[in-house]
Amino acid sequence: MGGEISLEKEMLVSLIKASSGEELCDLVLKNAQIADVFSGEIIQRNIAVKDGYIVGFGDEYKGAEEIDLKNAYVAPGLIDAHIHIESTLATPKEFSRAAIKHGITSVVMDPHEIANVMGTSGLDYMLKASENLPVDFMMMLPSCVPATEFETSGAILHAEDLKPFYRRNKVAGLAEVMDLNAVRSTSEDMMTKLLDANTIHKTVDGHGSGLSPHDNNIYRTAGITTDHECTTLEEAKDRLEKGFYIHIREGSVAKNFDALIPLVTRNSCRRFTFCTDDIYISDLNEHGSIDDMVRRAIKTGLDPVDAIRMATLNPSECYGLKSKGAVAPGYEADFLIVDDLAEFVISSVYKKGQLVYDKNEVKYSYPENIAGDMPDTMNLPDLGKR
Amino acid sequence: MGGEISLEKEMLVSLIKASSGEELCDLVLKNAQIADVFSGEIIQRNIAVKDGYIVGFGDEYKGAEEIDLKNAYVAPGLIDAHIHIESTLATPKEFSRAAIKHGITSVVMDPHEIANVMGTSGLDYMLKASENLPVDFMMMLPSCVPATEFETSGAILHAEDLKPFYRRNKVAGLAEVMDLNAVRSTSEDMMTKLLDANTIHKTVDGHGSGLSPHDNNIYRTAGITTDHECTTLEEAKDRLEKGFYIHIREGSVAKNFDALIPLVTRNSCRRFTFCTDDIYISDLNEHGSIDDMVRRAIKTGLDPVDAIRMATLNPSECYGLKSKGAVAPGYEADFLIVDDLAEFVISSVYKKGQLVYDKNEVKYSYPENIAGDMPDTMNLPDLGKR
Incomplete structure (x- = not known):
């Protein structure tokens, strides 16, 4: 004082x-x-x-x-409501060069892939490597590293590893919960992860690939409020009425726009956003992503402002990004x-x-050396000595 | 662990x-x-x-x-988005008896009046007196006690007095900022109050009675995101486009429903809620409040679900009440x-x-003595000795 x-x-x-x-x-x-x-x-x-x-x-x-x-x-x-930057095959810096050409000024990223390899130092790297860029990178904390208990990846992230990251102001919640079994069986660590996010009113993302209506009841009861894995109208209808935000995904591989857009009307559109999930930097660079979904949504007959809302105000509300959108x-x-x-x-x-x-x-003057240190993560024999 | x-x-x-x-x-x-x-x-x-x-x-x-x-x-x-329980002339307990008859299961209360007299012990009393009732009383922390520096009420609440209350799970933000002068002149204490609420992503209510479009720019820039003082369509249009949630007020004295409802359409309705601000318990008991506004909104031609959204999902989103609405x-x-x-x-x-x-x-079994201690706040001479 x-x-x-x-x-x-x-x-x-x-x-x-x-x-x-x-x-x-x-x-x-x-x-x-x-x-x-x-x-x-x-x-x-x-x-x-x-x-x-x-x-x-x-x-x-x-x-x-x-x-x-x-x-x-x-x-x-524009806001990409769910993206794995690692899947673009580019750093946040190079990603941002392609993104701003297409009007994407914020993304909600889930550094699941790098965390799978490097654990919390992967999260630290992504936070540092995404500073001072012309795109804001909000971070969701990977909830399922490894994806299930049957997987042996390079790292394990427990609730206690994630919790300190909620103090970072770019952290918006807990990333895609994909381990239905851990939720349904009320595993101690998963319950702690869910409560840590929910008690401070942070968003918890789902990843309800193939989940049944009954499974979706369990996910919502657990406090999970988004889904980006709908592939059919029926799946999307079930998630919509249960209070999930539906991120309509159109990436380099999974393409759900055409299947889901008929569900979006002026009456329902506040609960829908756009995301890429996984998109190659070349696709983003050449064809755009969220901007292209806005264009296509308008072409299907949605009012332009409704289409814009889906890429701006809606993800802002979904993730509590109060000054964006x-x-x-x-x-x-x-x-x-x-x-x-x-x-x-x-x-x-x-x-x-x-x-x-x-x-x-691109008019942004990039500072030199903005990325943090990247520990050795790839090991090869000395090729010259073979 | x-x-x-x-x-x-x-x-x-x-x-x-x-x-x-x-x-x-x-x-x-x-x-x-x-x-x-x-x-x-x-x-x-x-x-x-x-x-x-x-x-x-x-x-x-x-x-x-x-x-x-x-x-x-x-x-x-139903949710009343802004109410001073003191103005009902009843305790939270008696208020709740009337409210549940009309389907009001949550209110966002601003204990401005009791805080004006009793300071933080008034806030403590309201939190305690509203426990274990069939209505949830979310609390906004009175931002302007006294209302302006020219007023001499019984108590003064500085930022440092309010801050500890944000740890209470019923506290949803900072209540009606009515001291335009303190905001415009960037008074140290007001800036701290605004930042304390905004940095933890809590909502800050306005009270923009008679504020000009220019004043509304200042309020929004300061992070104030609601208003319940619109009396004309022009006022409401200006606040709507600037990103204020508009609480349409219909209380015992101020009645703004008829003036404002024409602005609500399916296109805009997500940004509107209903509130009473000040309503006598007798009016609530006999005529209802939020339920009556839902009925009247439907009668003006709004779709019933849109009218219901204004009394449920909209205030929930406005105040981050994630499991309500x-x-x-x-x-x-x-x-x-x-x-x-x-x-x-x-x-x-x-x-x-x-x-x-x-x-x-009313089917709710009220426990005995639910209210906290109320310190002596009224002093009279011993009438028998005169």
Whole structure:
């Protein structure tokens, strides 16, 4: 107390001063046609940005930089609700280069694969390697390392190994629970993992591949609230009515979009998000991912703002990412300039108020050596000596 | 670790065993027509209940008690999103008697009035006096005691007084911020209060009576995410697009339902809830409150499930009440039996799986002396000696 001012407080004060007009904003975007995920309407506003946050709508704001958008559409930055970065075959840094081209400014990652090999040092690596990038990497803590007790992978993560990670501010919950047997048999370690996440109101992901309606009762009773493994309408209907968020998955191998999208209507769409789960960096780079799902959802007849909600506000609510998922005061200044809303062609991307992609070019200046140390994980004989 | 089993774990194990069918359920309600707040549809299911929670949908469950609902409708227990219990002129216990008759099984209370007089011992009293009742009383911590620095009430609550209360599991956030001046001028104590709530992802309520669009920018930038003071469509539109949840208020004095309901559509309804703010116990008892708003919303043409969402899932999401607001596995067994969905006539009320109201009679057995000690707060001369 007293004279001590935390970094957070200094920042909050700066934001409020910009919002009240006492200080100049960093950026004002004029004449934006915002896809308003709250009302579901398109609204024309000027957007004021300071220190990476939106601090106001209105004509009263002045910015160090001012840009007239001339009625271009503005949508919130997209969120991939579930992805294993390891499956892209790229580091978070290289992943981010491809992601921002497609308007993906945040992902909810599950470092299951690296944890399987390296345990908690894999989690440490992913947290460190994903810092200071133009994409926010929220982390779910791998719940099933190894996947079942019958598997012998390189590492074992018990509840007590995971618990300290909940103090890290990028950690949003417990990752895909795939060990139905551990849940059904109420294994001590699994119960602790579930309670550790649920008692601090963090989200617990499911992985209900092939689960029956009866199994889904057990999963929901255990506090598991998402699923990204639906492949049929029947599976998705059962999970929807039981209160699972349904992440519609379209990756490099598993492709469930066409099967599931008929279930999404204006009436039900708040419970659906988009995810990739596993996607190769080449596929992401060339064809996009979440942006492409938004486009396809619009083509099936969904209202563009509903499709955008599925990639923004919905995953934000699902994972409690309170300042992500909308273009509005108090939200992070992650947004896309979109030339044609129905075609959803992304011309520029802003991350925390900074232009990171514009006219087919990545504009973000990557710092050198951002990754943490990667311990030796691959061992080969000295090839020269053979 | 080891042999130590917490109460929470014991309960989770019991729920999962009932869900998997290994143990008998307490109650099975057959042939329920559930208002499914997720899909927005009416679905016919059997509902299995154990230890106050719903543990499954399905024909496979057996219960110690089994009731055939014969296709009666079942809706989630209603939530009053913002209420000062003191303004009812009743204790939480007496309030609960009136509330359950009208299907209100949870409230988000702001003990602003008692805190103004008694400070933190008022908060302690309200937490204690609201235990073991057929209504859950979630508490928001009064942010503005006194309301402004120009007021001299009986108590002052600083950030450091409030912070320890966030450890109590009924505390859902920081209550109505009404001191615009303290926010705009970034007062040290107000900044700490806002950050204490926001850094642990708790909700911060606004109280934006008469606030301009510019003021609302400042409030949202400060992390305030609800408002219950809208009186006109214009005010509500501005708050909606800025990301405030709008609590539509209909109390004994302030009545905003008719003015605001035209803004609610299927497109926007997820951002609206119902509240009373201040209602006399006699009004609640005779005319109801949240239940009546649901009825009136349906009469204006809203789909019954959308109207029910506004009183259940929406406030649950707004305040992070993860196991409230829906009839589905994993949710608390708080629900209403409703004879006619469009007329929303409540015939019975279950709280945590227990029948607490049935056929015009309160069935809950109140324990004696549930209230905590109330220190002397009113002082009169000895009237006999005058």
